[in-house]
Amino acid sequence: MILSLMVFFQNGFAQHQNSDDLYKKPLIDVLKEIQNRYKVQIKYTDAQVKDKWVNYAEWRFRTKIDETLTNVLMPLDMKVNKEKPGVYKLKEYEYYRxxxxDGWSYLDALATKYHDQESWEKRKAEIKPELYKALLLSPLPAKPNAKPIITAKRIFDGYSVENIALEILPGVWINGSLYKPLNIKGKIPVVLSPDGHWEKQRYRPDCQIRCATIARMGAMAFSYDLFAWGESMLQFKYEDHRRSLAQTVQTLGGIRILDYFTSLKETDTSRVGISGGSGAGSHCILMTAMDNRIKLSAPVVAMSSYFYGGCPCESGMPIHQCVGGTDNVELAAMTAPRPQLLVSDGSDWTAQTPEHDFPYLQKVYGYYGAKTKVENVHLPEDKHDFGINKRIALYDFLVKNFKLNGASVKDKTGEYDESKVTIEKENALYVFGNQGEKLPKHALMGFENLEKLFPLSKSK
Structure with a gap:
């Protein structure tokens, strides 16, 4: 009996010891072993591997290196990118990529839920209210009873610029610059122009050029900051843009901008468009899906069935989990039958737009007999930017669908001429002064105070 108990306790202790230890090793040691065993190089930084351990480390090795790397890294929410044969680079796992x-297969699975206009309209009616709920915007927060803050107008060749701040929540503003044609006759279109994640935000030359040229063609163009971006950083930190509530606040900002511009006497509400690039392109897709006041959408280097946007301002809130799951291409399809332009390039997640995602959109537009209302300008040699080729595609689309005067900004050879645009210094585009000295005293400061306005937010 005593011998049996001893054997039991010895076996039990050994098993307990193994389960406690879990055969674990430091990640850095496991990576070194992988490099030695498979004769490869894995690039990583000390910060990436610090204090990370791999349970059952030796048990995860397989005959093929790719399987081994997956087994080792996936539980740690990490992966590698293969830079060239035999060379890998360690990265955080991107669940949104x-x-x-896989992206195409998921889009195909979504497409089985509808087959004609009636079934698609039913699907749209299910998704739309759920987007508002996912963004904590159902019901919408009360609109502050405040007038817009508008700076002095600057006059240039064929257009003017004035800076505007709209209070979207108590003490929270969305800021931008309005480019207007000098001679307004009757009602004219407005093109909302949110800024993407590029350096210098909406102060960049290409952003000023685009908006000024649209104004010289006969439309208003409103260039505005995303949340905790640009002048919004007077109230919030740069890091706050990388928090999920950013998506909620900038979506609310887009709604308030629409409220303002559709109330102006000079706005032709039948010609309200939106166009932005990269992260702002994702914002375009979402805004157009949610708000029928937008009559034209032109997301640039943004839409993809296999990349949902790496920034929380694009995918921080659970919009892609609505009604059992959706993706950015299905959200883009909610624009139908309103005109939509997709501009894609060969160097990012839009590189394969013409192969699968665009034909899907054409099919949905076909439900309305409007297949030609969605267009794709693919630029395989272009990079991820809002460069001249992308701007030309947008200008042509606006001329075609909003009847803008393209001839007014073309040279004698018929090419678009952007040389008459004045590039202003960054501080000229500020609403609240060079040092933020004009920021109202009741301004809400800090992300922790913003979260109090959204008590159900789990943003961290």
């Missing part, structure tokens, strides 16, 4: 075929 899928393999191309």
């Amino acid at each position: 899928w393999d191309v075929q």
Whole structure:
């Protein structure tokens, strides 16, 4: 009996010891072993591997290196990118970035839910209210009873610029610059122009050029900051843009901008458009899906079935989990039958737009007999930017659908001429002064105070 108990306790202790230890090793040691065993190089920083451990480390090795790397890294929410044969780079796992075929397969699965206009309209009616709920915007927060803050107008060749701040929540503003044609006759279109994640925000030359040229063609163009971006950083930190509530606040900002511009006497509400690039392109897609006041959408280097946007301002709130799951291409399809332009390039997640995502959109537009209302300008040699080729595609689309005067900004050879645009210094585009000295005293400061306005927010 005593011998049996001893054997039991010895076996039990050994098993307990193994389960406690879990055969774990430091990640850095496991990576070194992988490099030695498979004769490869894995690039990583000390910060990436510090204090990380791999349970059952030796048990995760397989005959193929790719399987081994997946087994080791996936539980740690990490992966590697293969830079060239035999060379890998360690990265955080991106759950918002899928393999191309996985994205396409998921889009195909979504497409089985509808087959004609009636079934698609039913699907849209299910998704739309859920987007508002996912963004904590159902019901919408009360609109502050405040007038816009508008700076002095600057006059240039064929257009003017004035800076505007709209109070969207108590003490919270969305800021931008309004480019207007000098001679307004009757009602004219407005093109909302949110800024993407590029350096210098909406102060960049290409952003000023685009908006000024649209104004010289006969429309208003409103260039505005995303949340905790640009002048919004007077109230919030740069890091706050990387928090999920950013998506909620900048979506609310887009809604308030629409409220303001559709109330102006000079706005032709039948010609309200939106166009932005990269993260602002994702914002375009979402805004157009949610608000029918937008009559034209032109997301640039943004839409993809296999990349949902790496920034929390694009995918921080659970919009892609609505009604059992959706994706950015299905959200873009909610624009139908309103005109939509997709501009894609060969160097980012839009590189394969013409192959699968665009034909899907054409099919949905076909439900309305409006297949030609959605267009794709693919620029395989272009990079991820809002460069001249992308701007030309947008100008042509606006001329076609909003009847803008393209001839007024073309040279004698018929090419678009942007040389008459004046590039202003960054501080000229500020609403609240060079040092923020004009920021109202009741301004809400800090992310922790913003969260109090959204008590159900789990933003961290």
